[in-house]
Amino acid sequence: MQVKIPSPLFSYTKNANVVEGQGRTLLEVLDHLNSQFPGIKFRMVDEHNQIRPHMKVFVNTNEIRDLGTQINELDKIMIVAALSGG
């Protein structure tokens, strides 16, 4: 499946803004991303698998915060770093 990456994480993906993801749940997709790009998951998700406050993950057009959410191969995942001031 397609996973869209925000610019604050480009240092991990070598500037790729779209990468290939795999997994049956959102947690598995993020773990798979981390296996390709070591360290990327902890910048998005804390040690208790909670999505960090200023990060958003959309599956198709729905914002998802439950990493147990089932994912289909045809889903499109978009990771967003919310805008922050200053």
Add this chain to the structure above:
Amino acid sequence: MSKSNQILVGTRKGAFLLSGDESRKNWKVSEPLYLGHIIHHWVKDPKSDTMIIGAKTGHLGPTVFRSTDNGKTWKESSKPPAFKQPESSDNLQAPDGPKPKSVDSVFWLTPGRIGQEGLWYAGTTPAGLFVSDDDGDTWQSVDGFNENPMYAAWTEGGGTPGGQILHSILLDPKDHNKMYFGISIGGIFESLDNGAKWTPLNKGVEIVFSPVEDPEWGHDPHCVAQSQINPNILYHQNHCGIYRIERPGDTWTRIGDNMPKEIGDIGFPIVIHPRDPNCIWVFPMDGTEVWPRTSPGGKPAVYNSVDGGKSWNRQDKGMPESNAYFTVKRQAMDCDSHEDVGIYFGTSQGEVWASIDNGSTWNCIVKHLPEIYSIKVG
């Protein structure tokens, strides 16, 4: 403390290296490192070429960047500081369930003692203590504090506007089992067994924001420092004044009472002379009413004591005489170990000020950096 003429500057928007010539009068600023990252602390191990940076951004979680070649190349830690999972956790927390603690920022870094190559400690927000024995590549929880049965009580006082901070990790250079740290808000704690057990060390410290009279913990030490020549002598700049203790005594003395009344004894950093345990520097700030935390009266000055805080001398030659509202954060002041000690501080306005004559005269050596969070000679 180091004789090196390098100053490692951590800012709200990246890290900058200042390189000085032999005279320490001419300084060059590097290109930014990790531009856009919030750099709470950038510290070099004086025993090696290892440097470690605690970083995060407004969006992304915390991490640690490390260099083992004096900053030529950098890598990210493969296992940054993180709290343990609760034993009952199924790895996916219920959205409305109790929130286990997670590291928000790596706020403080301390390299190991002489003979402890590769050892580092990190302090985090919320209050957490972590250790690495591989030069910062992987970090483990110091369970003696993080999993201590008293943890919730010691940290229940909440945090600063930036969150609850564990800072000022001090390793006794002579007694390898003795350590200290401070928590804002929580107090100063001491371990006599290399971090396995901790006890509060706050007797004598005023606390104006607690309904409990003379509590054992819950204080707000802003910055704690330990003499490297006489490790029994410690000082700290607290939310409620400046204090000194000489161990094995267990009671702090408020040496800030000897500061001029119109200046007060509120501030954040405190620095000890590398060879004289009675010589210290502080940077007073306005702690009245709503706590502006800027130079009192708009007239910035360092205050120095050479008698352990019995008396204080104002040191402002070269600084603006008026309309200058400096803020200097707790990690943003340090000194080198030259014979004429160099003292350096960074302001929230992005300026670095230096004195190379024990504080007698000051020069602004860099302007226009982002808000400065930390200054370390390295």
